[in-house]
Amino acid sequence: MPIVSYSADAAIGQIVISRPERRNALNHQALDEMREAVAAARHDQLRVLMLSGDEQQFCSGADLKELEDLEFTRALRVVLDDLAALSFPTLAAISGACMGLGLQLAMACDLRVATAESQFAVPVAKLGLMVDHWTVQRLALLAGHSTARWMLLTARPMHAERAHEVGLIHQIVGDLDEAQVLAAEISRLAPLALSGSKLGLDLLEQSAERMDPGGVYLGAFTTAWTSDDLVEGRRAFGDRRPAQFQGR
Secondary structure, three states: OOOOEEEEOOOEEEHHHHHOHHHEEEEEHHHHHHHHHHHHHHHOOOEEEEEEEEEOOOOOOOOOOOOOOOHHHHHHHHHHHHHHHOOEEEEEEEEEEEEHHHHHHHHHHOOEEEEEEOOOOHHHOOOOOOOOOOHHHHHHHOOOOOOOHHHHHHHOOEEEHHHHHHHHOEEEEOOOOOHHHHHHHHHHHOHHHHHHHHHHHOOOOOOOHHHHHHHHHHHHHHHHHOOOHHHHHHHHHHHOOOOOOOOO
16 A cells, blocks of 8 residues: 555645554655655656645654665665755645654755644654764754754754744644645746756755765764664664663
């Protein structure tokens, strides 16, 4: 049964994540379907694409039952790159949990709106893993360096009001119907102006290769993803107990 669905109505497309039994956590199947959905949106030459989840959840992150090696992170990187590279505006319509991988998807979109009860987090330190350098960079650019440090080094969740204050989301909405209204408004704007503005904004970001030519962060990333701590973090998550990390 599909987890990710794509539909398009004239100039507006929508991708919906539907895995309520796992709070819309994504597995390998979902990543494959997300990549196909983004490709379909690119082919349809939309004016705007909206990304959301069903059952009042956006995405609670990656399914830790399938997080076993770096292959998952490589598949995720392709999806995030493809989503961020779309020439037309993208809008994340968020409710409920927007954690880890869910926040990465939201940050790959151009715009983010969220309901008041939404929560945001990068809880990787609770699990013994790391996010890639693009995620660190994008989080710091959107929410500020100080907020990025807080979220990455405490793993604490952030409520929608605070996320709006720091710029992580652009608007708090009463319900996601307001996101549909915004998408329709964007779809009526000049597409060449919008795509050009996206290009200009993207050029302000430096690539990970330029920021870290020696690959120091990549080395730390690989070490974390192949560590005993990650094994312990996944096991503790499944057992619903605090992890006992050893730093190896």
